Amino acid sequence: SQQGEEDPQALSIQEGENATMNCSYKTSINNLQWYRQNSGRGLVHLILIRSNEREKHSGRLRVTLDTSKKSSSLLITASRAADTASYFCADTGRRALTFGSGTRLQVQP
């Protein structure tokens, strides 16, 4: 089954720095979505980018999509301690979303 794979698996940065996470997927998509999960809690939708879009912004988030490379990146600018969480990409098939294993982001105050 298709699956997004995030890279790196873990990332530790200082507050104020930018954090970049990458995602690769295997098959054609309609859209790609990014989610955030605070430890042990439910996932929260961050941003959706459609297959005909190349870049999308939402607040301090910037997502890019390269369908030729089957990859996406999530950039969090000016990170805060509260951004500490796991981040997942999810690629969309015909009938379901398939999640990767996530990137654990630690933002040190």
Next chain:
Amino acid sequence: EAQVTQNPRYLITVTGKKLTVTCSQNMNHEYMSWYRQDPGLGLRQIYYSMNVEVTDKGDVPEGYKVSRKEKRNFPLILESPSPNQTSLYFCASSLGMTSGSFNEQFFGPGTRLTVL
């Protein structure tokens, strides 16, 4: 408040004792889904439902059952739980598809299940 609720939030049980985890959403969503989350494996889909009385297997359906008799509810049933079903379970709902594109999913708070 728009939300997905799950009950129970925590459950410790023994092998073979049937259990049901309930899931309910108040957003009139057509699509509902169950995932399990295990360390290092991310979220894996168990079952999903595109609408009432329409359910289908996800990636890891073995040992689970679901039903969708009403739009708002999507219970997950473990007929004979085993220790390898110890996991963190999430229910999610969504409007489903719009113009062939999947919409965002709204997740419940999770159910932590331990099978002894």
